[in-house]
Amino acid sequence: xVFQPNERLHLGAEAExxxxxxxxxxxxxxxxxxxGWRHPNLEKRLGFRRLLSEARLLIRARRVGLEVPAIWDVDxxxxxxxxxxxxxxxxxxxxxxxxxxxxxxxNSLYNSGALVRRLxxxxxxxxxxxxxxxxxxxxxxxHLVDFGLASxxxxxERFGIDLHVIDEILGASHPSIEGGIDIFxxxxxxxxxxxxxxxxxxGGVVPSADAVMKRLEQVRSRVRYHG
Ligand SMILES: Nc1ncnc2c1ncn2[C@@H]1O[C@H](COP(=O)(O)OP(=O)(O)OP(=O)(O)O)[C@@H](O)[C@H]1O
Ligand SMILES: [Mg+2]
Numbered sequence: 001x002v003f004q005p006n007e008r009l010h011l012g013a014e015a016e017x018x019x020x021x022x023x024x025x026x027x028x029x030x031x032x033x034x035x036g037w038r039h040p041n042l043e044k045r046l047g048f049r050r051l052l053s054e055a056r057l058l059i060r061a062r063r064v065g066l067e068v069p070a071i072w073d074v075d076x077x078x079x080x081x082x083x084x085x086x087x088x089x090x091x092x093x094x095x096x097x098x099x100x101x102x103x104x105x106x107n108s109l110y111n112s113g114a115l116v117r118r119l120x121x122x123x124x125x126x127x128x129x130x131x132x133x134x135x136x137x138x139x140x141x142x143h144l145v146d147f148g149l150a151s152x153x154x155x156x157e158r159f160g161i162d163l164h165v166i167d168e169i170l171g172a173s174h175p176s177i178e179g180g181i182d183i184f185x186x187x188x189x190x191x192x193x194x195x196x197x198x199x200x201x202x203g204g205v206v207p208s209a210d211a212v213m214k215r216l217e218q219v220r221s222r223v224r225y226h227g
Contacts, residue, residue, distance in 0.1 A: 113187025160215030
């Protein structure tokens with residue numbers, strides 16, 4: 001099906017992302033860019049695997065109602081994903097916008113934490129939890145994009161690392177937002193209290209929100225100690 005491009009949203013080292021129309025609907029096309037320095041066959045296999053994994057995990061999360069884009073088409077040969085265009089703007093913009101009120105910031109961070117916990121309860125770690133990959137809509141609901149580094153996991157480490165990545169980013173790129181990470185973590189923990197213990201997944205039981213928080217503390221002290 002033909003995608004009619006409208007505007008380039010992002011040109012990164014790994015991907016080129018366009019908004020446009022697909023079957024008359026607002027859509028996003030993500031093209032995985034070729035990295036010249038790798039062997040072409042290896043390149044193809046790695047690209048295949050990552051694109052397939054990105055599509056699979058997005059579909060898995062979306063199926064149970066998480067706020068992630070629906071996948072509409074995948075072309076593994078060309079390295080293309082066509083997906084639903086989500087409303088909202090990246091959290092990074094909202095945090096940097098002088099017009100954002102404390103309440104807006106608080107709600108966005110809280111809702112982001114809650115959504116990340118719901119993702120973790122599916123045994124999915126995001127792998128790149130930056131304020132660029134969280135979109136906030138007009139209702140201040142959070143949505144997650146960019147599952148290129150996401151994976152299925154049951155060991156607590158990667159869950160802790162997810163929280164540590166956003167912890168570092170909120171501290172480093174947004175130092176003016178005091179205690180931002182605490183609001184995010186409050187949302188993360190409250191979501192677990194609200195929903196009860198996570199249901200067992202096909203591969204076992206995911207670490208509890210408390211266990212992931214403890215691991216975050218350990219990762220923080222590891223980083224402090226080793227620099
Ligand atoms: N479904 C979507 N709806 C709305 N905006 C999107 C969607 N997917 C991506 N975007 C926007 O495009 C940006 C880049 O997309 P994405 O994060 O998936 O690429 P990327 O893998 O980070 O690329 P690179 O690693 O090369 O920087 C996102 O930060 C977001 O602002
Ligand atoms: Mg991204």
